[in-house]
Amino acid sequence: MEINDLTPAELRVWQAFPRGEVVDFRTDGDEDAATGADWGGERALRASVLKALLVSAPQEDGEIAALRVVGARIMGTLDLTHAVVDHSIRLSRCHFTEPPDLYGTQLRRLSLRGSVLPALDLGSARVDGLVNLSECRVRGRVHLSGAQISGGLFLERAEITARDDREPVLKLTRTAIGDDLWAPGLRVRGEMRLNGAQVSGSINLDEARLSRPGQVALDAVTLSVDGDVLLRRVHVEGWTGLRGARIAGRLDLSYARLSNPGDMALRAGSCTVGELWLRRGAPMDGGLNLRRAQTDVLFVEPEKLPDEVRLDGLGYTTLTPHEPAERRLPMLERDVDGYVPHAYEQLTAAYRRIGDDHAARLVQLAKQRRHRTTLPWYGRLWGHIQDATVGYGFRPMRALGWLLSLLAVGSVAFALHAPPPLKADEAPDFNPVFYTLDLLLPVISFGQEPAFAPEGWQQALAYVLVLTGWILATTVVAGVSRTVNRQ
Incomplete structure (x- = not known):
């Protein structure tokens, strides 16, 4: 240019x-x-x-x-x-x-x-x-x-x-x-x-x-x-x-x-x-x-x-x-x-x-x-039980609270009216506390539960204590196992 x-x-x-x-x-x-x-x-x-x-x-x-x-x-x-x-x-x-x-x-x-x-x-x-x-x-x-x-x-x-x-x-x-x-x-x-x-x-x-x-x-x-x-x-x-x-x-x-x-x-x-x-x-x-x-x-x-x-x-x-x-x-x-x-x-x-x-x-x-919330009804039911009892194993002290409460209820109930012995001449002295523990703890025996035969409402209470004990034991084991595996 x-x-x-x-x-x-x-x-x-x-x-x-x-x-x-x-x-x-x-x-x-x-x-x-x-x-x-x-x-x-x-x-x-x-x-x-x-x-x-x-x-x-x-x-x-x-x-x-x-x-x-x-x-x-x-x-x-x-x-x-x-x-x-x-x-x-x-x-x-x-x-x-x-x-x-x-x-x-x-x-x-x-x-x-x-x-x-x-x-x-x-x-x-x-x-x-x-x-x-x-x-x-x-x-x-x-x-x-x-x-x-x-x-x-x-x-x-x-x-x-x-x-x-x-x-x-x-x-x-x-x-x-x-x-x-x-x-x-x-x-x-x-x-x-x-x-x-x-x-x-x-x-x-x-x-x-x-x-x-x-x-x-x-x-x-x-x-x-x-x-x-x-x-x-x-x-x-x-x-x-x-x-x-x-x-x-x-x-x-x-x-x-x-x-x-x-x-x-x-x-x-x-x-x-x-x-x-x-x-x-x-x-x-x-x-x-x-x-x-x-x-x-x-x-x-x-x-x-x-x-x-x-x-x-x-x-x-x-x-x-x-x-x-x-x-x-x-x-x-x-x-x-x-x-x-x-x-x-x-x-x-x-x-x-x-x-x-x-x-x-x-x-x-x-x-x-x-x-x-993703489980079927029976899974949700079992989950609610684990949650209420031991908080899925993350709240183990809750199980102890349930055990103590049930122990108190059973001890008082059986102390007010002792169940009759199966064999009077062979039965040990009745102890309402250890009798209740025998019902609650499925793997421990104090010799009380097989020696006495509750009747009526006491029999129903005994069934509840046995069932509750198994549920508590199962949930505790499941919760502890989950925690141990996670660790």
Whole structure:
């Protein structure tokens, strides 16, 4: 392109490029790029001129060439498809009339901070440094699928919307980011897709707003993150999908507002997380699916959990903060899959690791009671008997109480009217206490029970004591065996 073909504005940029100087067209430091459609020709730059500048402009010895423009109106399509650009590009607070097409481009560094764009295509691009889209306002799709970014990707306070949300609005499928995905305050109206993305640093979506009611708002299936995923104070309308994700650090949902009424709000089945934090703020408006998820530390406050959960196969080493079993058990009772034995065993193991055996026993007792509801009538009847007598073996002192009570009743009844002996000349002296013990204890004999023959109501009482003794003995043995096997 001949220099004579350039407008005064383009000439300024052309002359500043070889030395990497900044060309600032703004008349006001707080100028809003959204008003760029009204900017005059003194601030207009043709996209074809910028393309020629980046691809073939001469350079000066001893200088580092770079395109650095602030506050310009970029007219036409900046098409750098599959181009190799050896210069840093900074087009800050600019107004683009057409979507830039940078598909498959090789770049050193790209910054569009604060700019307004109809859309942006960076699919399969390779960037040796960072990509800065912070504070950008994009009225169409941002496509970064398959991009390889050696540095970080910045989307802080960016706004991305599209009228047609059948396709992802922000697409980062299989994107590889060598540092952080830094996007606190991000606003996305539509789907944000991170399927198969790899982030060597952390993901920060603190205070982000993602809106796609009734559908997937954040889809991060098989996402891989070497650091943390921070979703503190995030507000998501629609469901969040993290199935199969691998997060080495912390998945922090403190103060998060996840809303998807009538369905799952968070689907994180089969994911692997170093620490999962569900704390502070209102409970999810929708369900929570953690089936087959694995985490070292599960930081969950009971009041944060929704009314519907799926916890079958969830594995964790440490459960914090420490709460009484009575506060944790409702979490298991909300499981939409019904009775899930594994969930009770995981909670029991967590309490035992910290030495809270009392809480562990309460969880096991709750497990037996929940299991009882799945049995036929005769199984439920036997379960009620075990529960009432010895608490399924977890409350053995209850059996002693029953024995003492029955011993007192029998001793008083037989002391008031002693049963007649079978053989008066051979019978030992009658002792109502040991006679009652003979009836109650099926494996011990004090020589009283076979020597006397109760009649009438005393015979009926004797039958009750014998039957009750056998039931107590059987339930105690069953409970003790269950406890020993579990140990």
